Amino acid sequence: MQEKYLPSEIEHTAQARWTASQTYRARDDSDRPKYYCLSMFPYPSGRLHMGHVRNYTIGDVLARYHAMRGYNVMQPMGWDAFGLPAENAAIANNVPPAAWTYANIDHMRTQLQALGFAIDWSRELATCKPDYYRWEQWLFTRLFEKGVIYKKMATVNWDPIDQTVLANEQVIEGRGWRSGALVEKRDIPMYFFRITQYADELLSGLDNLPGWPERVKTMQANWIGKSVGVRLAFKIPPAPPLSKGGESLLWVFTTRADTLMGVTFVAVAAEHPLATRAAENNPELAAFIAECKQGSVAEADMATMEKKGMDTGLKVSHPLTGESIPVWVGNYVLMSYGEGAVMAVPAHDERDFGFAQKYGLPIKQVIGVEGETFSLDAWQEWYADKARGHCVNSGKYDGLGYEAAVDAIAADLAAKGLGEKKTQFRLRDWGISRQRYWGCPIPIVHCEACGDVPVPAGQLPVVLPEDVVPDGSGNPLNKRADFVNCVCPKCGGAARRETDTMDTFVESSWYYARYACPDFDGGMLDARANKWLPVDQYIGGIEHAILHLLYARFFHKLMRDEGLVSSDEPFVNLLTQGMVIADTYYRESADGKKTWFNPADVETRDDVAVLKADGQPVVAGGTEKMAKSKNNGVDPQALIDQYGADTARLFTMFAAPPEQSLEWSDAGVEGAHRFLKRLWKLAFEHVQGGTVAAFAGGELPDAAKTLRRQLHQTIHKVSDDIERRKQFNTAIAAVMELMNALAKLEGMDATTRSVRQEVLEAAVAMLAPIVPHIGEALYAELKPDAAMAWPAVDEAALVQDEIELMLQVNGKLRGQIRVASAATREAVEAAALAGEVAQKYLEGKPPKKVVVVPGRLVNIVV
């Protein structure tokens, strides 16, 4: 055995052996129980970052642990290969996104392999390959024909200078990131998945996911946002027909129909037909509407901007009282939400209250709470209190509580044909059209005669040309005659191919299923999908808690309803790893553009952060998720090069529990490496004396017996930490403690050496899922030619004759007592009261109360 721990040598040897013997190939035909362990696939951005290392190490620990436990494990890997960054790189470097993406995949695959993950590489897939997206297009056409996909207008960010649609990320403080132009809202036709049709099932299905974190389920439930309210209409007085269908009704939705008698105005979106009509003869209003159309469509921007409005001069009549109500245009009302109009009750809605105060609109109290006095001066929380409030100033509804009032008002509205109760979801249909090149083409042909025609299955895939270099001004596919010009599949006439591509969330919504049968060319999925699905353990960043995970759950149900899978949910257990975060640093140029610097290139001199290259100060931008956009990613490659993959893996697992965010710091890596060297040395010294059979029973000296007890406690703890708690930092700490204790065990007699053998074998096996290379190398030295199995707990080794209990007086720690581990509650109490400490505090008086917590403590209340 080598005396020195040489990571690169043992890592290369181990990896070569795994590749040669296809150790991690998942067997489709095995009769062992399956364990499908999946980590969210990476976007091939160029290089691995620490978040990847963390994510894939967590998955690998669980995969390897279950393999040691006898499961038939599948751990696949692939590439979420379409996306915006490839286009940005293309613009910057004049390379086609395809070439850039494939080069990144090759590099990152090499990096993943150097980390020694137990991945079945035979199942690798990339979403930008036609043999993958072909089936996505096929499903699209199926769903289009079923009406699950439909087309409607939707609002996007429009850059008037670059003449292109912008992603929310590309809008910086209301301006286009490249042009600096004020962004405008523009309505364009898009395809939508009718996800709202599945809203109820997506909500109720959360109850069948005990293996998901509560916080994720709560976030999804709130996102879906089921609420029961009332849809009601205000009458638009006779005039040219205005609203949809010429009904002359202005519809709104409210969850607070009980406040209907307090409506003092109605607010509509800038794009609403009523607003458009009112602006025809009102240049001031037209200017305001134009102003409302500026700015991004992001909800966070909408919610935080200053609420502005303008009177249209139009009036509608209240559905119950007939009272004349003014119509305003509000910049906070979105056309694409609900009806594009809201009723305003300033007295009982905080946003309406502020708006009414600002514009001097009437505020009419219609809800009261016992003992509270309404005042127009300032908003108070109770104004909106559904639980305590009851109707006032509301005529026949006075005195009714929330539910009774809503019921009564809904019934009266229904009688007039002006409203009904309605279940509403916050969730909106999923718009998937992207006016971008590097994505999966939407398989639709536009024919003058036949309309939108889905591409027939036999003509799929619609292949995306890979030799395109975008220039930042619109979708380059529009300029490709060979792509655009086509023949209508229905009538054979000349037609135009859709050039929009799909949201990349579509690819990542079903890849987990395709891993079961990546080579199947007869359809989207084959029977192997039901062998492997659902995924037993899914691991990924908490930032995906809502969108990706909700879309994947939705897709699973779509595939189920197509007969492709038989389960209802895709992921049985979910682990959401926390962010890897790091400091950010930037400099701002005169035109307000920020340049971000990597923390590795920044140092602190006299408490000032400066760039190493020029010694000039940089601005600290706070600690944020490692991201390309902030250039604060730490490159794990340097870590691997210097210390080896095992150290990188050990450190990321040891530094923080998986679900918490991990603040990066270079310190600490050294400690992880030191531990591996120490482990190697302990094994080396033992092996030098000749290997022996592990302890198999018999009498032991006290020190060895204590160590054996600690060993079996550790096996119990580590198994529980990995399998149930999924908290690896404490598992590692427990093995470190065990190794510290082992180093202190003296004696070279055969019995002691057999205990040492037992401890080393078990410790190496327990660490192997985390540090597989050194694990394999050491196990081969300790127990040549033996297969490594997960160690079993010897219950007999855990038995203790005497235990120590904490002694408290009035809840404060005052000492300890030793009692037989079998001692009864009475015996423990007696022993505690007899002790010196108790006598001192009791001063001869009897105790008020004695609390005995078995195995833990005794508390004497005096």
Place this chain on the structure above:
RNA sequence: GCCGGGAUGGCGGAAUCGGUAGACGCAGCGGAUUCAAAAUCCGCCGCUGGUAACAGUGUGGGGGUUCGAGUCCCCCUCCCGGCACCA
């Protein structure tokens, strides 16, 4: 703004079911080894007072429940994630 999460020594973190706060590691300090250094090994290490035994105090801030609160409840502050076209 809304939804979700977090805050514990100089630092990362531990305390799993309300029961010894600070495991394990980093940094630091002292010692051994060495010609010297690196590496390694041993020891100390929340704060205040005390030579010490020990006492007091301490888990972002304020209040509460309890024999006992880092953990439960109420209020607040700050930080992080998401907000539908970043992935």
